[in-house]
Amino acid sequence: MTYIAKPKVHHPSLQRNAIGLTRRDYEGAITTLCAGCGHDSITAAIIQAFWELSVPPHTVAKLSGIGCSSKTPAYFLREAHGFNAVHGRMPAIATGAGAANAGLMMIGVSGDGDSLSIGLGQLSHAIRRNVDILYLLENNGVYGLTKGQFSASADPGSTSKKGEVNTMEAIDGVLLALTLGATFVARSFSGDKAQLVPLIQAGLAHKGFAFIDIISPCVTFNDHEGSTKSYAYTREHQVEVVQADFIAPREAITSEQDAGTVKSVMLHDGSWVTLHKVADSYDPTDRDRAYAYIRERQKVNEVLTGLLYIASDSKDMAEQHELPDQPLAGLPFEQLCPGSAELEKLQARFR
Amino acid sequence: MSQINDFAFKIATANGTGSASANGLIMQAIFRMGVPVTGKNVFPSNIQGLPTWYEIRVSKDGYTARTPHFDLMAALNPATYATDVAEVRSGGWLLHDSTWPLDETLKRPDVTYLGVPLAEMCNAAFKGVRERILMKNIACAGALAALLGMDTGIIKGLTREKFSKKPALLDSNAKAIALGFDYATAHFDCPLPIRLEPMDETKDSILIDGNTAAGLGAVYAGATVGAWYPITPSTSLMEAFKGFCQKYRRDEATKRNRYAIIQAEDELAAIGMVIGASWAGARAFTPTSGPGISLMNEFIGLAYYAEVPAVLFDVQRAGPSTGMPTRTQQCDLLLCAYASHGDTRHICLYPADPREAFEMAVHAFDLAERFQTPVFVLSDLDIGMNDWMVPKLAWDDGYRPDRGKVLSAAELDQAKRFYRYLDVDGDGIPQRTLPGVHPKGAYFTRGSGHNKYGAYTEDADEYEEVMERLARKIQSAAKAVPAPVVRKAAAPTTLGLITVGGCHAACMEAIDVMAKDGIALDYLRVRGFPFGDEVHEFVRQHDVTFVVEQNRDAQLRSLLMLETGAGVAAFESVRYYAGFPMSAHHVIAGVKAKLERAA
Numbered sequence: 029m030t031y032i033a034k035p036k037v038h039h040p041s042l043q044r045n046a047i048g049l050t051r052r053d054y055e056g057a058i059t060t061l062c063a064g065c066g067h068d069s070i071t072a073a074i075i076q077a078f079w080e081l082s083v084p085p086h087t088v089a090k091l092s093g094i095g096c097s098s099k100t101p102a103y104f105l106r107e108a109h110g111f112n113a114v115h116g117r118m119p120a121i122a123t124g125a126g127a128a129n130a131g132l133m134m135i136g137v138s139g140d141g142d143s144l145s146i147g148l149g150q151l152s153h154a155i156r157r158n159v160d161i162l163y164l165l166e167n168n169g170v171y172g173l174t175k176g177q178f179s180a181s182a183d184p185g186s187t188s189k190k191g192e193v194n195t196m197e198a199i200d201g202v203l204l205a206l207t208l209g210a211t212f213v214a215r216s217f218s219g220d221k222a223q224l225v226p227l228i229q230a231g232l233a234h235k236g237f238a239f240i241d242i243i244s245p246c247v248t249f250n251d252h253e254g255s256t257k258s259y260a261y262t263r264e265h266q267v268e269v270v271q272a273d274f275i276a277p278r279e280a281i282t283s284e285q286d287a288g289t290v291k292s293v294m295l296h297d298g299s300w301v302t303l304h305k306v307a308d309s310y311d312p313t314d315r316d317r318a319y320a321y322i323r324e325r326q327k328v329n330e331v332l333t334g335l336l337y338i339a340s341d342s343k344d345m346a347e348q349h350e351l352p353d354q355p356l357a358g359l360p361f362e363q364l365c366p367g368s369a370e371l372e373k374l375q376a377r378f379r
Numbered sequence: 380m381s382q383i384n385d386f387a388f389k390i391a392t393a394n395g396t397g398s399a400s401a402n403g404l405i406m407q408a409i410f411r412m413g414v415p416v417t418g419k420n421v422f423p424s425n426i427q428g429l430p431t432w433y434e435i436r437v438s439k440d441g442y443t444a445r446t447p448h449f450d451l452m453a454a455l456n457p458a459t460y461a462t463d464v465a466e467v468r469s470g471g472w473l474l475h476d477s478t479w480p481l482d483e484t485l486k487r488p489d490v491t492y493l494g495v496p497l498a499e500m501c502n503a504a505f506k507g508v509r510e511r512i513l514m515k516n517i518a519c520a521g522a523l524a525a526l527l528g529m530d531t532g533i534i535k536g537l538t539r540e541k542f543s544k545k546p547a548l549l550d551s552n553a554k555a556i557a558l559g560f561d562y563a564t565a566h567f568d569c570p571l572p573i574r575l576e577p578m579d580e581t582k583d584s585i586l587i588d589g590n591t592a593a594g595l596g597a598v599y600a601g602a603t604v605g606a607w608y609p610i611t612p613s614t615s616l617m618e619a620f621k622g623f624c625q626k627y628r629r630d631e632a633t634k635r636n637r638y639a640i641i642q643a644e645d646e647l648a649a650i651g652m653v654i655g656a657s658w659a660g661a662r663a664f665t666p667t668s669g670p671g672i673s674l675m676n677e678f679i680g681l682a683y684y685a686e687v688p689a690v691l692f693d694v695q696r697a698g699p700s701t702g703m704p705t706r707t708q709q710c711d712l713l714l715c716a717y718a719s720h721g722d723t724r725h726i727c728l729y730p731a732d733p734r735e736a737f738e739m740a741v742h743a744f745d746l747a748e749r750f751q752t753p754v755f756v757l758s759d760l761d762i763g764m765n766d767w768m769v770p771k772l773a774w775d776d777g778y779r780p781d782r783g784k785v786l787s788a789a790e791l792d793q794a795k796r797f798y799r800y801l802d803v804d805g806d807g808i809p810q811r812t813l814p815g816v817h818p819k820g821a822y823f824t825r826g827s828g829h830n831k832y833g834a835y836t837e838d839a840d841e842y843e844e845v846m847e848r849l850a851r852k853i854q855s856a857a858k859a860v861p862a863p864v865v866r867k868a869a870a871p872t873t874l875g876l877i878t879v880g881g882c883h884a885a886c887m888e889a890i891d892v893m894a895k896d897g898i899a900l901d902y903l904r905v906r907g908f909p910f911g912d913e914v915h916e917f918v919r920q921h922d923v924t925f926v927v928e929q930n931r932d933a934q935l936r937s938l939l940m941l942e943t944g945a946g947v948a949a950f951e952s953v954r955y956y957a958g959f960p961m962s963a964h965h966v967i968a969g970v971k972a973k974l975e976r977a978a
Contacts, residue, residue: 086818089659102823102835109814111658112825113651114677120643120651125814127604127639127652128661132815150651153644352635356603357660357813359637361780364601366627368774371599375771378585379411 034058034106046082054079056103061096066218066244066259067166071103073221074135074164077228078105081276089125089132093118093147096173097139097166097244116147119154122161123345129355130346133232134161140181141171144199148180155208155237160344162231162238165201166218169257170250187254200326201241206319206337212238213318213337214272217262218245220333226274226301227335233274235296236344243331262331269321270312270334271304293340303335312337384414384439386573388451388523391463392516395427398455401516402433404537405523406766409437410586411533413578417443418766419960424611424704430459439578443732443768444884445761445960450573451526453519455497460485472571474522476515493567495522500558505551514555521559528570530577531560585771589762590666592733592772593692594619596740597664598627601780602690604663606641606652608671611704612760613694616666646671650678650689657688658824660813662744662780664690669698669711672718679753680719681826684849686800686809688747688783691715692740692756694763697958706958707760709880712934715755716908722846724853726860727755727908731883732762734769735906742861745781750856751811759929761960762881784810791817798822799833800845807852853909860907863914866890868899875921876900876970877914879935882927882961889966898974900925905935910942918943923977925970927953929961 034057042050054075059068078085085107092098094115101110113121118136125132143151143165154161169186171177176189180199187193205213212234216224224242231238243262245251251258256265277298291303291312303312311317318337325332352359366374390405392398402418409416415438423429436446447466453474454463460475460482467473469489475481477494486492497515505511524534534556542549563569594616597605607617621640628637643649649665656663667675672693682689697703698710715727726746730736739756747754791797791812799822800809809831812820822833830841831848864883868890878886883904890900903917918924918939926936933952940947953969955961 084818086821087815089814107818107821109812109821110823110825111655112823112827114681114826117647117651117678120648120678121655121658123641123648124604124606124652124655124657124661124663125659126655127606127641128656128659128663129813129815132659149644150648153648157641349639349641350634350636351639352630352633352637355660356637356639357656359603361601363637364603364628365599365778366623368776370627371772371774374595375585378587379407 045079047084049079049082051075051079053107054085054105056101056106059100059103061099062248064247065096066168066246067097067100068103069218069221070164070166070224070242070244071100073224074104074228076221077225077232080225081229081232083133087133089134091118091122091125091134091136093138093142095139095142095171096246097137098142100137100166116142116145117150118142119147119150119159123154123157123159126159126161126345127349127351128357130160130351131355135232136161136163138163138165140165140167140169140179140201144180144201148199152204152208155205155210155239157345158211158236158342158348160235160237160346162228162234163240165239165241166244167201167241167257168244168246168250169255170246172246172249176249183256186256187252189249189252201239202322202336203319205239206315210239210337211236211339211342214240214335215242215331215333216240217243217266217333219259219263220266223268223271223333226272229274230272230295230301230335233295233297233299234338234340236342265329265331266333267325267330268334269305269307269310269332270336271306272335273302273304275300275302293338295340301335301338306334313339315339381572381574382450383574383576384437384578386450387434387436387446387448388453389435389449389463389466390433390453390519391456391459392431393456393458394423394425394429394431396516397513398431398433398516401520404517404534405520406435406586407537408524408529408534409435409575410581410768411537412530412575413581414575415439415441415443415580415768417768419445419761420765421959422705430456437575439580441580442884442888442963444888445962447962447964451571453523455515455519464490472526474519474526493526493563495519495559495562497559500562501555504554504558510551514551517552517555518559521556522563523559524556525560525563525569526567526571528574528576581768583771584768586766586768587733588615588764588766589730589733589736589758590616590694590764591619592737593666593740593756593758593763595623595772596737598623599774600662600741600744602662602664602744603637604639604641604653604656604661605665606643606649606656606663607665607667608643608646608649610668610671612696612764613666613668613671613692615764616692616694646674647678650675650691653689654678654682654687657747658814660785662690662748664692664744666692666694668694668696669714670701672711672714676719679725680721680723682753683719683723683725684721684826685824686751686811687824688751689753690743690747690756691753692758695757695759697956703958705760707881707929707960708956708958709757709759709882709929710934710956711757712879712928712930712938715757716938724850724909725753725755726750726853726856727757728860729757729880729906730762731880731904732769733767734772736762737772739861741778746856746859748783749781749859750808750852751783752853757880759881784808786810786812786820788817791819794819798831800829800831802831802848807848807855857909857911860909860911862911863906864904865913865917866902868901869894870899872899872901873922874898874900875903875917875924876927877903877905877917877924877935877939878927879905882929885961885963885966886927888963889970892963892967893970898970900970908938910939914939915943918945918949923951924949925951925953925973927961927966927969929956930954931956
């Protein structure tokens with residue numbers, strides 16, 4: 029059995045958010061992933077992020093492809109519609125859903141196999157279209173459900189559990205997203221919830237394609253020495269270059285702003301993301317310099333994390349298509365069908 | 380012997396020389412004379428330079444099938460002279476550009492040659508290479524007008540309408556028509572024995588291609604999301620949809636569109652977008668052709684199993700593989716009926732002409748939403764891209780989309796609980812909810828094993844229960860798809876003929892011809908899949924049923940055998956699949972050959 033319903037019993041003392049819901053109201057079924065799986069930590073961060081934002085769960089659509097990561101939407105927001113697409117093809121479902129109902133808040137969860145191999149094309153084109161979705165790539169460098177093959181994000185020189193050495197270059201989701209014109213690019217670590225929660229919140233508020241590559245160690249097949257996606261390796265090599273704080277629209281910005289190291293960017297819904305630059309020379313609003321800096325630090329085996337790039341003034345897919353405020357799916361038929369008189373008139377053209 | 384309003388002619392040119400506008404002018408002029416006419420564009424997979432032909436059949440009796448017997452050939456492409464000369468019937472006419480002498484080897488004693496110095500006249504009358512080339516085709520149309528006895532007033536009216544906003548073009552076109560018309564009148568005995576006389580047979584008809592009609596149908600059905608990857612011969616369907624949406628769905632005041640057309644990165648993405656949009660509550664569709672359907676297979680299975688509506692237009696072209704992209708075939712009948720791995724079966728609609736393409740486009744969206752499943756509209760290149768004369772399209776303003784069992788927020792509020800795949804009222808169709816509407820409506824859409832409550836399962840009984848219901852659901856659509864068209868022979872007969880789609884025109888004509896020869900055939904044209912009771916009964920009622928179709932492997936016959944349980948002896952297969960539309964003579968020859976063998 030891989031589906032276990034979670035009992036919905038609330039302890040009366042559980043803290044409630046602005047719409048009166050507890051954290052439990054943002055949970056889903058009990059996870060069936062391995063104990064200690066990085067993905068479960070990400071699920072916990074997602075739950076906390078949505079709870080803190082007081083989003084009504086049913087206004088969210090959660091989508092995924094196929095693989096361990098893609099199972100996780102079952103484990104959060106039980107009152108949100110979910111869509112488990114075919115392998116690597118969640119972006120197309122999200123694109124269609126976004127066109128039909130631009131008002132849906134969409135979160136997509138994918139993995140490195142789903143996104144960087146079979147689904148590389150769809151991911152690329154969803155980025156290019158700037159579909160309004162928060163897209164999480166739960167990156168463990170390995171195929172878990174089929175028991176331990178390298179994925180496209182495995183670093184050259186890293187070894188599999190059985191000792192094989194990967195000889196090919198890795199496809200880096202962050203560099204890919206920057207190259208393709210993504211408007212929100214972040215990297216994080218499943219073991220760093222404090223960093224992850226505000227990134228998720230900012231990604232949800234961002235209008236357009238928000239991409240977060242999250243190193244999420246696979247405890248069963250890729251947590252050994254020789255792996256560059258293990259807990260130990262990531263803890264040792266992670267360098268937070270930009271720490272992002274998310275500030276909801278209704279809250280005032282209270283934190284002290286040091287002009288040299290802090291930058292505030294207003295998002296489309298009026299919320300703010302405050303970026304604390306840990307590295308002095310880094311500019312998260314300069315795509316080319318961000319790319320160059322990440323590449324440079326990769327050469328010395330640093331895994332840069334944080335909100336690495338943001339462009340808050342881009343047009344998302346719905347705006348590019350000039351869609352009305354009311355979702356296409358909800359438009360009354362009278363506004364869609366030209367009617368018989370018009371058909372009669374039109375047919376003069378065909379005589 | 381004169382042939383009034385009953386002849387065929389063909390215009391041979393090169394791609395990219397502007398011949399389409401001249402051909403359209405001739406077709407429309409004949410149509411406006413009230414004479415039934417059809418045109419078949421035979422074109423290469425090329426933008427410029429390769430040979431292209433346009434075949435026009437004039438039939439006072441209203442026969443619209445292609446005929447391969449040409450009374451007149453306008454041979455304007457030296458590259459194809461030899462084959463074009465050979466195709467003229469004995470006693471026929473050949474119009475050629477006499478600017479240059481015709482090679483003696485191309486002369487046939489049984490053909491009358493009509494030399495018109497088109498290039499010479501156009502070079503003298505027009506400036507610039509482009510205009511000289513374009514106007515040669517128009518001048519040829521002028522010569523044909525004189526030779527065939529077209530109404531010059533109608534031609535003038537048509538050019539005025541077409542170029543009302545481009546006076547320079549109007550002048551050149553009028554001049555070119557006059558050049559050809561006057562030359563033919565002065566040098567030949569006009570009109571020829573094959574000629575036109577005004578009739579009153581087209582006033583309730585239009586000339587339209589199936590892709591335009593289907594695109595218009597999608598607009599009238601209220602489709603708001605179209606996702607596609609360009610592919611011949613379906614491209615013009617989305618272009619038509621786009622054009623109509625720009626006309627009817629654009630709010631200039633707010634600068635907003637009541638539609639979204641997404642050009643996908645491939646067909647896999649296109650169908651994914653359609654499924655995503657339908658899941659979110661929009662009417663969504665994708666136009667494609669065989670190669671696209673091949674790519675979409677995995678997602679089609681998901682939509683079938685997860686029960687998400689989707690409308691797919693398959694404008695069929697000759698396969699397999701890339702095949703012949705600009706030639707027609709009915710080669711995806713089996714592919715669409717059972718597309719995707721695992722046990723699947725799909726609702727298919729088979730239009731026979733552009734009018735049905737319009738009607739079935741609308742019907743397809745209703746069926747997709749009512750049965751919560753992919754629905755295929757299988758047209759083909761001949762229907763999709765050629766201009767057909769069909770009765771005017773009609774629209775009932777009382778029509779409202781059948782959205783199926785979609786629960787509203789109010790209904791969900793009242794409901795105790797909602798289970799996505801529960802057969803609540805015994806018809807095999809579960810209730811559906813849309814995302815973002817109500818907390819009680821949430822469920823997980825998945826292509827993995829699920830039970831009737833929508834939960835993941837690997838349990839044998841739970842899995843089978845859902846699969847059995849799905850089989851029942853699709854079978855029940857047999858009563859909802861368009862009923863077959865049946866025409867009984869004048870006298871009782873044990874012989875039947877079943878066909879599909881665009882073969883209709885050829886079959887009707889062939890049956891009329893064979894009736895005169897004493898061969899009586901009852902006729903049935905399937906219009907939907909799964910087949911309804913009428914189809915099963917028709918096969919049972921006849922000793923032998925001829926199955927006429929355009930593919931090598933007798934796919935319709937296979938479908939009939941699989942679905943009716945009738946054995947191979949119950950059928951005789953008649954096929955023509957070389958890439959051109961079926962002609963009556965193919966049907967007649969096929970049926971007669973089988974009958975002679977049996978005798």
